Amino acid sequence: MDILTAMEISGSGLKAQRARLNVAAMNLANVNTTRTLEGGPYRAKSVVFSAEPVNSFSSTLEQATSELRKVEVTRVVEDDKPFKEVYDPSHPDADENGIVQMPNVDVPEQMVDMLSARRGYEANISAVEAVKSMAQRALEISRG
Amino acid sequence: MINSKLFGSLQMMQQALNLRMEKQGVIQANIANMETPGYKARELPFEEALSKAVDRQGQVAVSRTDSRHLGGLDVQPASFVEVEDREVDLDEEILKLSKNQLMYQIATTLVGKKLSGLKSAIDEGGQ
Amino acid sequence: MKTLPLAQVQKAGIEQLRQTTESAAPGTGFAEVLKDSIQSVNQQMSEAGKMREGLIAGEHANIHETMIALEASGVSFKMMTKVQQKAIDAYKEIMRMSV
Numbered sequence: 001m002d003i004l005t006a007m008e009i010s011g012s013g014l015k016a017q018r019a020r021l022n023v024a025a026m027n028l029a030n031v032n033t034t035r036t037l038e039g040g041p042y043r044a045k046s047v048v049f050s051a052e053p054v055n056s057f058s059s060t061l062e063q064a065t066s067e068l069r070k071v072e073v074t075r076v077v078e079d080d081k082p083f084k085e086v087y088d089p090s091h092p093d094a095d096e097n098g099i100v101q102m103p104n105v106d107v108p109e110q111m112v113d114m115l116s117a118r119r120g121y122e123a124n125i126s127a128v129e130a131v132k133s134m135a136q137r138a139l140e141i142s143r144g
Numbered sequence: 145m146i147n148s149k150l151f152g153s154l155q156m157m158q159q160a161l162n163l164r165m166e167k168q169g170v171i172q173a174n175i176a177n178m179e180t181p182g183y184k185a186r187e188l189p190f191e192e193a194l195s196k197a198v199d200r201q202g203q204v205a206v207s208r209t210d211s212r213h214l215g216g217l218d219v220q221p222a223s224f225v226e227v228e229d230r231e232v233d234l235d236e237e238i239l240k241l242s243k244n245q246l247m248y249q250i251a252t253t254l255v256g257k258k259l260s261g262l263k264s265a266i267d268e269g270g271q
Numbered sequence: 272m273k274t275l276p277l278a279q280v281q282k283a284g285i286e287q288l289r290q291t292t293e294s295a296a297p298g299t300g301f302a303e304v305l306k307d308s309i310q311s312v313n314q315q316m317s318e319a320g321k322m323r324e325g326l327i328a329g330e331h332a333n334i335h336e337t338m339i340a341l342e343a344s345g346v347s348f349k350m351m352t353k354v355q356q357k358a359i360d361a362y363k364e365i366m367r368m369s370v
Binding site: 124138142 | 164177182183186238241255
């Protein structure tokens with residue numbers, strides 16, 4: 001493996017964790033959205049990751065690169081948990097019984113997801129820093 | 145052709161550096177995929193791989209395939225990657241990351257010293 | 272002990288040196304060995320140069336291998352130069368043994 005492949009792998013990790021963070025933030029922002037463009041309350045979303053082979057840019061057989069996987073966000077799915085039902089007759093979207101259908105966003109779950117995504121993001125940053133400093137040390141071989 | 149009498153263990157040190165880089169890739173892939181459903185952690189058991197690459201005389205087996213690599217390597221690193229039966233443990237991977245980086249840096253420093261030592265020895269030789 | 276004239280000893284010594292350098296079996300004389308070492312060092316240096324070009328051109332990113340190849344070929348060159356120098360010095364030394 002080489003530094004450029006490493007960047008591709010960890011770069012994909014950063015992108016994936018960022019996507020996860022963004023979706024959690026979007027879910028939290030829409031926790032009270034009762035009207036969406038599609039009609040009806042907002043449905044919580046989540047990202048789906050999948051492991052993909054890396055584009056080995058230096059294709060020699062001597063590398064384990066064929067075994068390495070990067071990560072990609074293949075889909076964004078909607079949570080099909082039922083909407084929360086809240087009794088609030090004064091709400092503009094209340095039905096004839098005064099029940100409002102609220103988004104199925106689980107706030108604690110989203111918070112945990114955000115923290116976890118942030119941790120994952122930082123871990124990928126550490127990986128990038130590690131391989132970067134390895135490359136720099138390799139360049140210094142000639143300095144004895 | 146590298147005169148192995150002159151360079152001694154340099155071949156092995158280079159092989160160690162190559163394997164450290166491979167291992168680095170495995171660790172980074174684990175970290176990138178720590179949340180990927182179904183992804184099992186990979187390992188590259190370094191010491192095992194290195195000792196397999198060094199034959200009984202302590203010299204690295206010469207590659208038949210790629211003459212670009214001086215006295216190259218007859219090792220298929222892909223065959224050393226092991227898939228564990230567990231998911232990625234981030235704390236463990238971060239630890240492995242630091243350790244692998246450190247070992248790589250130690251190796252590059254030693255290689256640098258060896259080469260500069262050789263240069264001095266040649267300069268001083270028989271003055 | 273029979274004493275030999277100095278000129279005769281010197282002549283024998285030079286003859287022996289000449290025979291060593293142009294030995295009966297071609298390819299084993301000193302000149303051959305020197306030529307072989309120049310060729311192999313040249314090859315090592317050109318391979319290292321190719322790795323360097325490949326790294327710069329982005330064909331590969333194997334930094335440590337490239338650096339080691341470059342340094343090692345430099346060391347080989349230094350070694351060869353030193354050996355040649357020593358050989359030439361030794362030859363001159365022998366030649367100086369004349370009166």
